[in-house]
Amino acid sequence: MDTLELAAHGPVIPVIVLQRVEDGVPLARALVEGGVRVLEVTLRTPVALAAIARIVLEVPQAIVGAGTVRTAADAQAAAAAGCRFAVSPGYTDAVGGACRALGLPLLPGVATAGEVMRAQDAGHSFLKFFPAGAAGGVPMLKALAGPFPDVQFCPTGGLTPANAPEYLAVPNVPVCGGSWLTPADAVAAGDWVRITALARAAAALRPA
Numbered sequence: 001m002d003t004l005e006l007a008a009h010g011p012v013i014p015v016i017v018l019q020r021v022e023d024g025v026p027l028a029r030a031l032v033e034g035g036v037r038v039l040e041v042t043l044r045t046p047v048a049l050a051a052i053a054r055i056v057l058e059v060p061q062a063i064v065g066a067g068t069v070r071t072a073a074d075a076q077a078a079a080a081a082g083c084r085f086a087v088s089p090g091y092t093d094a095v096g097g098a099c100r101a102l103g104l105p106l107l108p109g110v111a112t113a114g115e116v117m118r119a120q121d122a123g124h125s126f127l128k129f130f131p132a133g134a135a136g137g138v139p140m141l142k143a144l145a146g147p148f149p150d151v152q153f154c155p156t157g158g159l160t161p162a163n164a165p166e167y168l169a170v171p172n173v174p175v176c177g178g179s180w181l182t183p184a185d186a187v188a189a190g191d192w193v194r195i196t197a198l199a200r201a202a203a204a205l206r207p208a
């Protein structure tokens with residue numbers, strides 16, 4: 001899979017943090033029910049890999065990837081859990097090389113022109129722009145389009161339902177990411193109805 005295909009399923013990729021392994025499957029079902037199939041489950045909690053493995057097994061409609069992949073070992077564990085793609089907050093040759101060796105498509109993070117160049121050198125032309133809000137937001141994405149007309153970005157970090165349409169209106173942004181579809185309190189309460197509603201609204205977002 002080319003990571004750019006992830007953008008074909010809708011305008012927003014949810015960035016998911018799971019505290020309990022048993023939340024993964026109902027959460028994934030709730031998102032799929034709302035029309036959101038591409039799911040980034042971050043490796044930020046001890047239960048993430050086990051939750052990913054269960055989602056892969058029980059929610060076949062979901063296209064599950066691992067987020068917060070920071071090391072080669074993370075990439076190997078993500079592939080072993082059945083992830084279809086990996087997202088990293090930044091690019092390193094160790095993570096890039098591991099993903100290549102595993103055949104695991106990687107969406108690497110960048111925040112500066114030099115980082116774009118390093119990721120491009122390694123063959124990546126679809127990049128996560130992170131942390132989007134803090135690293136310059138929409139004006140930065142527009143500025144990067146000048147020297148990098150052949151690069152596309154998934155901005156993540158600081159996006160909201162209110163500002164996501166402005167990001168999606170930038171021509172080099174085919175999709176964006178955010179944690180607002182899966183609020184921690186809704187996940188903790190098992191409020192899957194609320195999450196389906198948030199997913200439905202996100203899936204319907206259009207460029208401003």
Ligand code: 3PG
Pocket residue numbers: 015067130156157158159177178179180
């Ligand atoms: C990420 O990991 O990509 C971000 O933490 C998600 O950022 P948000 O919580 O601001 O959406």
